[in-house]
Structures are given as C-alpha cells and as structure tokens.
Amino acid sequence: MTTQPRFAAxxxxxxxxxxxxxxxxxxxxxxxxxxxxxRYDLFVSIHRPLGIAxxxxxxxxxxxxxxxxxxxxxxxxxxxxRFAAKASHIALYALMLMMPxxxxxxxxxxxxxxxxxxxxxLPPILPHDLTLYAWLRExxxxxxxxxxxxFLVHFGAALYHGLIRRDGVFGSMTSWAQGSMHFARxxxxxxxxxxxxxxx
Amino acid sequence: xxxxxFKAATATNPGLLVRLGAIGAVLxxxxxxxxxxxxxxxxxxxxxxxxxxxxxxxxxxxxxxxxNHAKGVCVTGWFESSGQAAAVSKAAVFRPxxxxxxGRFALAGGMPLQPDAPNTVRSMALSFRPPGDEExxxxxxxxxxxxxxxxxxFYDQLLAFSPDPATGKPDPAKIxxxxxxxxxxxxxxxxxxxxxxxxxxxxxxxxxxxxxxxxDVAGGSTPVRWSVVPVQPVTADASEQSEAEDKNxxxxxxxxxxxxxxxxxxxIVTLGQAGDPTNDATxxxxxxxxxxxxxxxxxxxxxxxxxxxxxxxxxxxxxxPAGIEPSDDPLLSARSASYARxxxxxxxxxxxxxxxAVTPEEVQxxxxx
Numbered sequence: 001m002t003t004q005p006r007f008a009a010x011x012x013x014x015x016x017x018x019x020x021x022x023x024x025x026x027x028x029x030x031x032x033x034x035x036x037x038x039r040y041d042l043f044v045s046i047h048r049p050l051g052i053a054x055x056x057x058x059x060x061x062x063x064x065x066x067x068x069x070x071x072x073x074x075x076x077x078x079x080x081x082r083f084a085a086k087a088s089h090i091a092l093y094a095l096m097l098m099m100p101x102x103x104x105x106x107x108x109x110x111x112x113x114x115x116x117x118x119x120x121x122l123p124p125i126l127p128h129d130l131t132l133y134a135w136l137r138e139x140x141x142x143x144x145x146x147x148x149x150x151f152l153v154h155f156g157a158a159l160y161h162g163l164i165r166r167d168g169v170f171g172s173m174t175s176w177a178q179g180s181m182h183f184a185r186x187x188x189x190x191x192x193x194x195x196x197x198x199x200x
Numbered sequence: 201x202x203x204x205x206f207k208a209a210t211a212t213n214p215g216l217l218v219r220l221g222a223i224g225a226v227l228x229x230x231x232x233x234x235x236x237x238x239x240x241x242x243x244x245x246x247x248x249x250x251x252x253x254x255x256x257x258x259x260x261x262x263x264x265x266x267x268n269h270a271k272g273v274c275v276t277g278w279f280e281s282s283g284q285a286a287a288v289s290k291a292a293v294f295r296p297x298x299x300x301x302x303g304r305f306a307l308a309g310g311m312p313l314q315p316d317a318p319n320t321v322r323s324m325a326l327s328f329r330p331p332g333d334e335e336x337x338x339x340x341x342x343x344x345x346x347x348x349x350x351x352x353x354f355y356d357q358l359l360a361f362s363p364d365p366a367t368g369k370p371d372p373a374k375i376x377x378x379x380x381x382x383x384x385x386x387x388x389x390x391x392x393x394x395x396x397x398x399x400x401x402x403x404x405x406x407x408x409x410x411x412x413x414x415x416d417v418a419g420g421s422t423p424v425r426w427s428v429v430p431v432q433p434v435t436a437d438a439s440e441q442s443e444a445e446d447k448n449x450x451x452x453x454x455x456x457x458x459x460x461x462x463x464x465x466x467x468i469v470t471l472g473q474a475g476d477p478t479n480d481a482t483x484x485x486x487x488x489x490x491x492x493x494x495x496x497x498x499x500x501x502x503x504x505x506x507x508x509x510x511x512x513x514x515x516x517x518x519x520x521p522a523g524i525e526p527s528d529d530p531l532l533s534a535r536s537a538s539y540a541r542x543x544x545x546x547x548x549x550x551x552x553x554x555x556x557a558v559t560p561e562e563v564q565x566x567x568x569x
Contacts, residue, residue: 026234027233027237030234030237030238031237031238031239032537034237034238034239034245034248034249035247035533035537036247036248036251036351036533036534036537037246037351037533037534039533040533040534040536041518041532041533044518044536110514110543111512112514112519113333113334113335114333119334119521119522121333123333130512130546130547130550131551133544134544134547134548134550137544137547138548148234152227152230152231155226155227155230156223156227159222159223159226160223163219163223164216164220
C-alpha cells in the first residue's frame with residue numbers, strides 16, 4: 001500500500017473556492033423559486049453574478065484538470081466504485097458548466113436583463129423567444145435538482161472515504177498540511193512511506 | 201448480501217455502524233435543509249405557486265394569458281426626455297433625447313375576456329429601450345394607492361374576493377374578515393373608490409404606486425414615485441351606452457384614438473422626503489412634494505396582443521436601469537416573483553392560448569368590434 005497523493009494545490013483551491021459558491025447557489029436558487037418575500041430581489045441579484053462567477057471558475061477548472069490531472073484512486077477501490085467516481089465527476093463538471101449557461105440562455109430568451117452589478121450587464125446569448133424560454137426554464141430546474149443529487153452522492157462518497165475506508169481519498173482534497181496525510185493513521189504502511197519521504 | 205468491505209470493516213472496526221449512521225445523518229440534514237429552503241416543508245409559506253393558485257381560484261384557468269391584468273392591448277411609441285430628471289437619476293433614459301417604448305394597456309383581473317367596465321382598474325405598462333442593454337420596465341395603475349402593502353395582504357385579498365362556488369359571488373363574510381384583518385386595505389379602498397374615473401385609457405393617469413429610489417451621478421439617493429399624466433383633456437366617464445354596445449369599448453376607443461393621432465402622457469416624478477413611507481403602497485405621500493416633469497410618452501401605434509410586441513414581455517417592476525433602484529417596499533419582490541411565475545406559465549402554454557379579446561382584426565378595423 002502506498003500513500004494516496006494529493007490533488008495539486010491549484011486544484012484544491014479551485015475545489016474549495018467553488019464548493020461553497022455552488023452550494024450557496026443551489027440554496028439561493030431553490031429559495032428564489034419559492035419566495036415572494038423581500039429577499040427574492042436580493043437573492044436574484046446575487047444569483048446572477050454568482051452563477052457567472054461559477055461559469056468562469058468552472059472553465060478555469062476544466063483547463064486546470066488538463067494541466068494538473070487528479071491523482072489516481074487507490075488500488076483498493078473496487079471497479080464499480082471507480083466507475084461511479086468517474087461518472088459522478090463527469091456529471092458534476094457537466095452540470096457546473098451547463099447550469100450557468102442554461103441560466104444565461106433562459107434569461108436571454110425571456111429578454112430579462114443579465115445584470116451583474118449596477119450598469120454591468122451581459123449581452124443576451126439567445127433570441128427573445130417564449131417557447132425557448134419555457135424549455136430552458138424547465139431545464140434549469142431539472143439540472144438544479146440533478147446537481148443537488150450529484151453533490152449529495154459526491155459528499156456522501158467523500159465522507160465514506162474519509163470515515164469508513166480511510167484510504168486517503170478524502171485527504172487528497174482536504175489535506176493542506178505539509179507532507180504527511182491526516183487520514184493515514186489506519187494505514188501504518190502509508191505513515192512509514194510518508195515519513196520516509198518528507199517534503200523539503 | 202453485504203459487500204465484502206462491509207464484513208471486513210465491521211470485523212476490524214466496531215465503530216463502523218456509528219460512522220455510517222453519521223454519514224446518513226449528515227446527508228439527510230443537508231437534504232432536509234434543501235427541502236425546507238425550497239418551501240416543501242412549509243405548507244403555509246407564501247410562494248409564487250400558491251399565488252398562482254389563488255389567481256386560479258379567483259378567476260378560473262385561462263391558458264396562455266397573464267394571471268393578472270389578463271385583458272390588454274400592445275402599443276408602441278417613444279419617450280422624449282426633458283432632461284429634468286437627470287439631476288436626480290443617472291439613468292440614460294433621463295438624458296435629453298428620445299427612446300423607443302413598448303407598452304401595454306390592460307384591465308386588472310385575471311379574466312382575459314371580461315367586459316370593459318368603468319370601475320375596473322386600468323393599467324399602463326411601459327418598457328423603455330435606451331441604446332445598450334439597460335432597460336426600464338414599469339407597470340402603473342389608475343388608482344391613487346395600492347389596496348394592500350404586503351404579499352400576504354395581496355394573497356388574502358385575492359382569496360377574500362374570490363367568487364364563492366355556491367353563489368358565484370364573493371362571500372361578504374370573507375370580505376368583512378379581510379377588512380378587519382387588513383385595516384390598511386380598508387383605508388386604501390376608500391381612497392380608491394373616491395378616485396376620478398375618466399372616459400377611457402387615453403385620459404387616465406397611471407401611478408407607479410410602489411416607491412423606488414433614484415440615484416444620481418454622485419451616488420445621492422432620493423425616494424420617488426412616478427405617474428404618467430395624460431396630455432389629452434380629462435373627461436368624466438359617460439360609458440353607460442358604449443358599455444352595453446361593446447364589451448371592449450375602452451380598448452376600442454383607445455385604438456380609434458391612437459389611429460386618429462398619437463396620444464401623450466407626461467412622466468411626472470414625485471420626490472419623497474424623509475419620513476414619507478416608501479415601504480407602504482397603501483399610503484399616499486403628503487401633498488406639495490416636489491414634482492419633476494421628466495418628459496413625454498407618446499403612443500402612436502396599437503396592436504392586438506396576439507401579434508404585438510408586448511406579449512413576450514414580462515413587465516417586471518424590478519427590471520431597472522442603473523440610476524433607478526428598488527425601495528424597501530416588500531410588494532416589489534412579491535410582484536417580481538409572481539410576474540416571473542405567471543410569465544413562465546404562459547410561456548409554457550403559448551401554443552394552447554386562445555385568441556385575445558381584442559383581436560388583430562379588431563385593431564385593423566380601427567377599434568370597431
């Protein structure tokens with residue numbers, strides 16, 4: 001058994017920057033859709049620029065994934081879980097990218113202004129068309145629920161790796177400590193390995 | 201059959217079930233919080249869907265139409281800014297010059313085929329289109345104040361005035377209970393009943409009712425309400441005959457008048473002072489507040505909603521350019537959220553929509569039905 005390598009620092013930074021943004025976005029979105037209270041206006045004015053920020057970061061993250069490929073899963077992870085991990089990550093990336101694009105497109109099709117802040121607006125990316133809007137608005141909701149479900153799977157799997165398997169997969173994204181891994185304690189071999197090769 | 205890792209792990213790790221339980225509890229809590237935020241666990245929470253259901257109870261189902269102000273016509277024209285409002289708002293629309301407008305005249309209520317009647321609340325919605333992406337949309341009514349000052353009040357009012365299925369008429373006991381629970385509505389309705397009802401759309405004054413804030417170039421913020429005041433001479437309502445002959449008489453008159461020559465309104469901005477209520481649309485502001493003549497709205501073309509440009513527009517009161525901001529009036533969010541849902545519903549139903557009361561042929565014929 002060997003030490004589970006960590007994600008590159010840039011990858012970890014992007015992950016932890018975007019995680020709270022996406023979770024906030026899901027909660028703000030679902031509240032907006034069920035609110036006629038005063039926070040509706042506030043939440044709409046947060047939802048639009050935050051969505052665009054996620055789009056920009058998501059593109060950066062995809063580029064980064066090619067520059068800094070994620071570490072391989074440990075050999076101990078069975079093939080079905082390996083497949084689930086790969087599929088759920090593809091789903092997460094696809095949804096992170098599609099949600100803001102569908103949102104932008106749907107506002108364009110409704111001819112709502114895409115206000116970022118004050119006078120700063122984005123141009124429409126689709127023609128003003130009610131049928132197109134109705135379709136994209138529905139898609140935005142469906143994708144949001146899918147993203148929430150995929151996030152739950154991702155979060156559950158992370159906790160499962162961290163609390164049950166303790167195979168270093170959790171630490172490969174959460175650990176910021178220099179050198180050794182937090183979750184190596186159930187794995188004496190990895191403690192040995194990591195103490196043998198401390199970072200300079 | 202338990203997976204191999206489960207057996208292996210339980211054998212070496214007695215705390216496993218606790219940890220599995222903890223993971224389950226965390227995931228359930230997150231899901232519960234999500235469901236709570238989405239209103240699924242709060243049956244009494246007022247949501248846009250429940251607002252739409254109240255409109256359905258009050259008016260029945262009219263597929264493809266706006267859930268409120270369902271009967272209307274589209275118009276186009278322009279706004280010629282006087283430049284006078286530019287001192288209080290940096291919005292491009294107030295710089296001297298002309299911007300196109302796409303508007304809509306309508307009657308309050310969710311019945312798209314209701315016969316025109318003098319006392320039905322009339323509305324004028326405008327979308328100002330200065331160059332660039334900064335649009336300004338406003339929906340105004342020919343009443344001096346709004347009957348309620350909150351989303352809950354609006355919802356209660358809708359339900360209180362809904363026809364009783366047994367009698368087909370609103371239940372007086374429900375109305376009485378509503379008035380008792382909403383004294384602000386009782387006061388506002390007295391003012392609304394006393395308003396001057398003119399002979400038609402063209403000589404009606406339409407008021408923003410909600411307060412907004414104008415922001416100038418230096419960042420200074422002023423509470424405002426606005427009105428469009430007809431240039432056409434005001435004549436009192438004398439509709440008894442036309443009403444009996446033509447169930448679209450208000451719209452037909454407007455169409456005929458616009459066909460004759462363009463109709464005009466002055467955009468009057470009233471500047472509020474400290475202490476003037478900005479969060480209560482049932483309360484008028486004191487007399488004598490400074491008023492600015494921001495320019496003139498000219499309407500020179502009418503068209504049926506079935507072919508007009510206003511149909512695809514949601515006159516959301518929160519579509520504002522930089523230089524106009526929402527006030528703390530809770531009705532602004534309530535209107536915006538409810539309009540958005542109404543807009544989505546009718547967008548979904550677009551292809552099942554029946555013809556509007558005022559058809560393209562009727563407009564073509566110059567407003568004679």
